[in-house]
Amino acid sequence: MVSTALVELREVVKEFPGAGRGKPAQRAVDGVDLRVERGEIFAIIGYSGAGKSTLVRLVNALEPVTSGSVVVDGVDVTTLSERALRELRQGIGMIFQQFNLMESRTVWGNLAFPLTVAGVSKAEQQKRISELLHFVGLADKAHARVTDLSGGQKQRVGIARALATNPRLLLADEATSALDPDTTRDVLDLLAKVNRELGITILLITHEMDAVRRIAHRVAVMESGKVVESGPVLDVFTAPEHPVTRRFVSTVVDDLPPEDVVAALRETHDGRFVRLAFRDRSVRQSEAFAAFLRHDVSFELVYGGIEEVQGNSFGNLTLALTGTDAAIDAALADLDGVVPWTEVAR
Amino acid sequence: MSALASDTRLWDLQPEFWAAAGETVVMASIALVLGGLLGLGLGLGLYLTRKGGLYANRPVFWILNVVVNCFRPIPFVIFIAALQPLARDVVGTGIGIKAATFGITVAAIFGISRIAEQNLVTVSPGVIEAARAMGASRARITLTVLVPEALGPLVLGFTFAFVAIVDMTAIAGVVAGGGLGSFAQRFGFRQFDYLLMWAAILVLVAMVMVIQVAGNLLARRILRR
Numbered sequence: 001m002v003s004t005a006l007v008e009l010r011e012v013v014k015e016f017p018g019a020g021r022g023k024p025a026q027r028a029v030d031g032v033d034l035r036v037e038r039g040e041i042f043a044i045i046g047y048s049g050a051g052k053s054t055l056v057r058l059v060n061a062l063e064p065v066t067s068g069s070v071v072v073d074g075v076d077v078t079t080l081s082e083r084a085l086r087e088l089r090q091g092i093g094m095i096f097q098q099f100n101l102m103e104s105r106t107v108w109g110n111l112a113f114p115l116t117v118a119g120v121s122k123a124e125q126q127k128r129i130s131e132l133l134h135f136v137g138l139a140d141k142a143h144a145r146v147t148d149l150s151g152g153q154k155q156r157v158g159i160a161r162a163l164a165t166n167p168r169l170l171l172a173d174e175a176t177s178a179l180d181p182d183t184t185r186d187v188l189d190l191l192a193k194v195n196r197e198l199g200i201t202i203l204l205i206t207h208e209m210d211a212v213r214r215i216a217h218r219v220a221v222m223e224s225g226k227v228v229e230s231g232p233v234l235d236v237f238t239a240p241e242h243p244v245t246r247r248f249v250s251t252v253v254d255d256l257p258p259e260d261v262v263a264a265l266r267e268t269h270d271g272r273f274v275r276l277a278f279r280d281r282s283v284r285q286s287e288a289f290a291a292f293l294r295h296d297v298s299f300e301l302v303y304g305g306i307e308e309v310q311g312n313s314f315g316n317l318t319l320a321l322t323g324t325d326a327a328i329d330a331a332l333a334d335l336d337g338v339v340p341w342t343e344v345a346r
Numbered sequence: 347m348s349a350l351a352s353d354t355r356l357w358d359l360q361p362e363f364w365a366a367a368g369e370t371v372v373m374a375s376i377a378l379v380l381g382g383l384l385g386l387g388l389g390l391g392l393y394l395t396r397k398g399g400l401y402a403n404r405p406v407f408w409i410l411n412v413v414v415n416c417f418r419p420i421p422f423v424i425f426i427a428a429l430q431p432l433a434r435d436v437v438g439t440g441i442g443i444k445a446a447t448f449g450i451t452v453a454a455i456f457g458i459s460r461i462a463e464q465n466l467v468t469v470s471p472g473v474i475e476a477a478r479a480m481g482a483s484r485a486r487i488t489l490t491v492l493v494p495e496a497l498g499p500l501v502l503g504f505t506f507a508f509v510a511i512v513d514m515t516a517i518a519g520v521v522a523g524g525g526l527g528s529f530a531q532r533f534g535f536r537q538f539d540y541l542l543m544w545a546a547i548l549v550l551v552a553m554v555m556v557i558q559v560a561g562n563l564l565a566r567r568i569l570r571r
Contacts, residue, residue, distance in 0.1 A: 060479055089481035100476035104494040104568075113490075114480040145570070161480075171479075 005071075006169060006201045007036035007059055012068035014054055014225075028054040030225030031068075036169075036203055041195050043204040043212040043233070045248055046222035052205045055222070056171050059203065060092045061085050073168060090118050093162030093200075097174035099154040101146045107133070107157050108142045114164040132160040136190060152183035159190060163198070170194065170202045176211055188214050209248045213237065213309050221245045237309050238279045255316050257303040262345050265302050271322035273302065273344040274332065278315035285315070288339050295331040297323035318344055354541040359533060363542075366529035367549050373447045373515045373525055374508065374553070381454025381511070382504050388414070388455060389462025390488065400474070400484045417456045423517050425453055430521065446523025450514045457510060461503040469495045498569035505561025509554055516550075526550055 014029035028051045036042040046052045057063040058070050061077045070077045077088060101110050111132055115125045133139045136156040146154065155175060162170055172191065176184040192215045194200050204216060212219050212233060220230035221244055229242040240249045249255060256275055257265065265273070276288055292299050303318035321328050335341050356363070388410065394400050395407035420428070426449035430440040437444040469492055477487045493500075516527020526546045534543025 062475060062478055086481040086483060089479055092479070094476065094479040096472055096476060098470070098472050100470065100472035102473055102491060102495060104497065113477070113482075117480055117482045117486065161476075165480075 004038060005035040006038045006073055007034070007203065008069075008071040009034040009055075009058070010069045010071075012055070012058060012070060013066045014051075014058060014063065015066045027225055029058065032222075032225070032227050034220060034227060034230075036201060037218075038201055039195070039199055040217045041192070041202045041204060041215050043206060043216035043219040044222055044227075045206055045209065045212055045219060046244075047207060050222040051225040052222050053173055056173050056203060056205050059169075059171060060089050060094060090114070090165050091167050091169070093159075093165075093167040093170040095155065095158040095162050095170070095172050095175045097177045099151075099158045099178075101154055101157055101161075103146050106143050106145060107138065107149070110146065110157055111161055111164055114161055118165045120165075128164060132164060135163070136160045150183075151179050152186055155179065155183075155187050156190065159187075159194065163194065163200070168201060170200050172202060172204045172206075174205055174207070176208065177206070184208075184211070185214070191215055209252045212248075213252055217310075221248065234309050234312050234314075237307070238277075238314050253307050253316065254304050256342065256344060257318050261303060265320070266345070269300065269302055269320040271320045272328055272346040273318055273320055275304065275316060275318045275342045275344050276335070277340045277342070278306075278317070279340070281312070283339055285317075288335055291331045291334040291338075292321065294334070295323065295327040297321050297327050297331045354539050355533065355537075356539070356542040356545055359542065362533075363526075363529065363545070366524055366526045366546070369443055369518075369523070370512070370515045370525040370527070370550070370553070373443060373450055373518060373523065374511050376447050377450040377454045377511045377514070378504065378508055381451045381458050382507070384451075385455045385458025385507075386462045386493075386500070388459035389466060390493075392459060392463045393466040394488065398471075400487060414456050414459055417453075418460065422449075422453055422514050423520055425449065426514075426517060426520055433521075441522045443518070443523050443525075445521045446515070446518035446525070449521070450511060450518070453514060454507065454511055458504065458507050461507055462500060465496045465499040465503050466492065468499055498565045501561055501565040501568060505558055505565070508557045508561070512550060512554055 009032050012029055012032045013027065015025040015027050018024050018026060030051070032055060044052045044055065054063065058065050059072060059077070061070070061080065065078050072088065072092070075088070077085065080088060102113065105113070108129060111129045112125050115128060120128065129142070130139070133142055136159055138153060138156050138160070141149065141153065146157070149157065158175070175191070176187050179187060188211055191202060191204070195202050195215070204211065206212060216233050218231065219233050219236050220227045221236070221242060222228065223244045229236065229240070229245045236245060237249055237253060240246045246255070257273070262273065278285060289299070299319045299321050301317055302320045304316040306313050306315045321331075332341060391410050392407065392414070395403045395410065397404070426446065429449045429452060430445065433445040433448045434440045437448045439445050473491060473495060474487060477491045482491070515525045518525045519528025519531060526549055530543045530546035533539055534546060
């Protein structure tokens with residue numbers, strides 16, 4: 001079967017020589033298999049040092065792999081010559097956490113650079129740069145000095161520069177990590193627009209779960225050089241399996257109340273604490289609440305909320321239930337098979 | 347004070363004084379331009395071949411590093427004399443302004459190479475990486491990204507090096523190279539003509555100041571682009 005993936009990593013390993021003679025090599029990427037499909041936004045999330053920034057540099061071969069294969073658009077980049085790699089890289093855009101713009105050039109000059117590298121004529125450059133500046137909303141900044149721009153504007157220039165040569169793939173290495181929350185949102189919206197309107201596949205490296213929730217279609221979670229969990233973003237958000245994934249999800253979703261929160265709630269609330277996880281859109285919250293009423297159990301919402309991921313909403317509601325133990329057990333028995341529930345404390 | 351002024355030969359030696367000033371200008375300018383260019387080249391060699399550099403090459407870096415380290419500490423008054431045989435081969439004479447300029451230029455190359463290397467190191471590695479990610483060749487990155495990005499600090503570095511070059515021109519007398527420094531020594535210091543000596547010093551200070559101001563202005567313009 002012909003692979004449809006734009007990027008396919010197979011058993012990829014990247015080691016860096018140890019610091020000093022006789023020191024063991026550092027394995028930054030440890031046997032990663034990954035497929036990025038055409039047209040999607042694929043996020044790789046992990047803490048610092050998880051190997052995600054190294055991984056993304058293997059895709060455009062800024063770093064050579066130690067073993068394994070990296071196939072981009074049907075070509076194994078690990079076998080390419082330096083000259084062939086240069087041509088490949090002209091078809092892959094890249095943006096960076098620190099923007100990496102040339103301060104010795106104006107905005108215009110920065111955008112002209114990749115076009116000159118690609119051999120585009122001056123007249124064509126003129127046209128293309130105007131298009132790019134309009135696309136990223138910086139038409140009035142063409143001749144501004146890079147050092148006069150705000151962080152968000154710099155990243156917009158970075159994005160425009162990465163798009164200059166009409167790449168099929170955009171690598172975003174912590175592109176929003178140096179930006180404030182509002183600017184982060186603007187830049188993520190711009191990346192979503194790049195994906196939606198230009199059909200460019202994006203490989204998004206981040207440590208911010210909110211960025212994943214906002215624009216990614218699929219996500220892989222990395223820890224210690226390995227992918228520990230991956231799947232569609234909604235699945236990962238609603239049913240995180242690996243502890244690292246749970247920690248990331250808990251940064252944006254109030255899943256189960258942490259122990260200190262439970263202790264604080266105990267001061268003001270009696271009864272048993274039960275978390276209901278609404279995942280399936282066909283299950284109405286009213287069904288669950290009706291079960292409590294039927295058994296004469298009173299309930300109060302003490303923790304959690306409704307979250308939204310790509311148009312799908314799901315809820316994690318922790319309730320304080322008061323009533324006889326038998327009544328509560330009977331009500332919970334009614335919920336079995338309807339809403340997954342977890343007893344948090346009693 | 348009046349005795350000092352009346353004893354001076356400064357007024358009689360005016361033609362020689364200005365000729366010596368001209369020699370200093372010639373020696374210093376040639377050394378600054380040639381030493382600057384070749385020193386930048388050597389500095390680029392050091393920067394590019396070092397570990398993690400675009401042309402990382404351990405043996406080449408090692409050789410360049412050792413050569414620079416060996417030649418830089420040699421006191422110039424000895425260096426210029428030791429360079430005489432080479433000067434005869436390259437500029438055709440071991441004495442005079444040509445030989446002196448040759449010696450100053452060679453010393454300037456080694457000195458400026460380190461200054462250039464230090465300034466190149468300040469260029470963000472991320473900018474170099476971005477240029478690589480866009481598919482630019484190493485030569486293109488070196489000439490159209492690396493050097494332009496470092497140009498402001500480089501100009502300041504060259505300005506700084508100019509003071510050292512003027513310093514070296516004062517030693518040109520060792521190989522009969524002339525210049526204001528040796529003029530001040532021969533007609534001022536040795537003949538107790540302090541007014542003449544201070545006049546020469548004043549002109550040297552003025553030269554350095556002019557270059558310093560020009561260098562600062564140029565660097566500011568480049569950095570403000």
